[in-house]
Amino acid sequence: MNDEQRQVDELIKEFGGYWGPFEMLTALVEELGELADEMLMVEGVKGRGKPERVKEEIGDVMFALSCIANYYGVDLMEALRKSIQKYRRRDLASSP
Template sequence: MRLQSEVDELVKALGGYWKPFEMLAALVEETGELADAMLAVEGVKGRGSKEALVEEIGDVLFALTCIANHYGVDLGEALKATIEKYRRRDLFR
């Protein structure tokens, strides 16, 4: 996946990847920020903007991409496998 390579180049230029559990902590933190942005957009918690939501989705994707790169996982292939899993499991519910 081309974007994975871009993330890899950027992270290496910035000094390299964090330790695995530090990357996990970053993903959890960014997921919490995404939850806050979603609550704001839905009007549950203040007011939010789609721009803020897009930014938080990007942050989650970046953190997840760092983890995938560390473990040598192709995100495109992982997503394809998951889509197929859902098709087999849930298509005829």
């Protein structure tokens, strides 16, 4: 668990503990929807938005994802590094 995830873990425990897995997944999906709304506004598709709100929503998505990762004992940075390696190998293998 990285330092940021530890901070999330401490905060969640102060609030009484983690929700169940599917409740946390629902929270993540909700935050992704809010991120999508902000992006639509910033891009002018749905009114007007502020780029700093996109940043805030990305933070909320990361918080919700951290909760799920903590619940399952996954270090987010390690998982991200492995995904980067996976995409690099896959994309290098498929390039001409």
